[in-house]
Amino acid sequence: MTRPDYYVFLSHGLESGPGSTKIQALKAVADEFAGVYAESVDHRSTKDPGQRLEQMAQAMSGAGADPSRTVLAGSSMGGWVCAQTSERTPVLGCFMLAPALALPGYPESHPVLNAHHACLIHGWQDNVVPVMPVIELARQQQIETLILADGHRLENSVQRVANEFRKFLSACFEKPNPS
Numbered sequence: 001m002t003r004p005d006y007y008v009f010l011s012h013g014l015e016s017g018p019g020s021t022k023i024q025a026l027k028a029v030a031d032e033f034a035g036v037y038a039e040s041v042d043h044r045s046t047k048d049p050g051q052r053l054e055q056m057a058q059a060m061s062g063a064g065a066d067p068s069r070t071v072l073a074g075s076s077m078g079g080w081v082c083a084q085t086s087e088r089t090p091v092l093g094c095f096m097l098a099p100a101l102a103l104p105g106y107p108e109s110h111p112v113l114n115a116h117h118a119c120l121i122h123g124w125q126d127n128v129v130p131v132m133p134v135i136e137l138a139r140q141q142q143i144e145t146l147i148l149a150d151g152h153r154l155e156n157s158v159q160r161v162a163n164e165f166r167k168f169l170s171a172c173f174e175k176p177n178p179s
Contacts, residue, residue, distance in 0.1 A: 005035035006092070006173055007065040011043065011056060011078030014100075018042045022097060022154065025162045026073050033169060037063060043078070049107050052081050053088075060089075067091045071172050072115075073165065076100050076129065076152065079120075083111040086118075093117040093172040095165060098126055098152050102133030110137060117172050118143045121161055123150035 008030040012023045018040035030038035041059045043052045060070065071093035072082035079099025086094040094115035099122075103109050120143050122131050129152060138145040146164060150157045 003064070004037035005069065006033070006037070007060070007063060007070040008036055008038040008169070009056060009059055009063075009065070009070065009072050009082075010038070010040045011052070011072065011074030011081040012040070013074075013076030013078050014047055016075070016078075017044050020075075021158055022075050022161065023078075025158050026095075026165050029162050029165045030071075030073075030169065032166070033173060036169075036173075037065075039063060043081075049077065049080065049084075052077065053084055056081050056085050057089075060085075071095065071117075071169065073097075074099070075154075080106075080109075080111075083113055084108060086113045086115045087111040088114075090114040091116075093168065094119075095168050096120045097154055097161060098122050098129050099134065100129050102137045103129060113141055113143065117168065119164065119168050120145045121154065121157075121164060122147050123152060123154055123157070124148070125150060126152040128152040 010023050067089045070091045073095040074082040075097040077100045079096035082094050120138050148157045
């Protein structure tokens with residue numbers, strides 16, 4: 001079997017699963033790209049953030065993913081998992097939807113992303129993860145940010161999120177021109 005050119009790992013939220021509407025929409029976008037291995041990590045066995053981080057590390061290792069050719073994408077706690085993973089292991093891209101970042105009392109809630117490309121999408125009406133602390137974290141790290149007129153689940157913006165992910169992956173997978 002030929003090794004993939006790129007890897008995409010998707011991480012769902014606390015009360016969700018790998019078959020959720022957003023995660024499946026993102027996976028469908030990743031599957032549009034030739035030479036991409038895409039996996040929706042199943043975190044339903046635990047609500048513990050540390051165990052979910054370990055599950056992401058195991059998924060990447062199990063697939064033989066090269067972090068420099070890996071894109072992480074996640075929603076809510078899945079966004080937190082992706083951000084934390086990128087802090088520990090530099091990756092090509094980190095795409096976060098309403099990430100559980102900058103929450104008081106949440107473990108390691110201010111990760112420093114270590115990704116060549118990063119994007120954050122949040123909803124103005126998010127009643128789970130307040131938008132302003134996340135915007136401040138994004139400002140501090142200069143993370144590209146899109147705030148939509150939607151809530152935490154971004155349920156009214158799934159197509160927009162999928163389109164943004166397509167653009168994000170295109171930028172991540174763009175081959176540099178040899179000079």
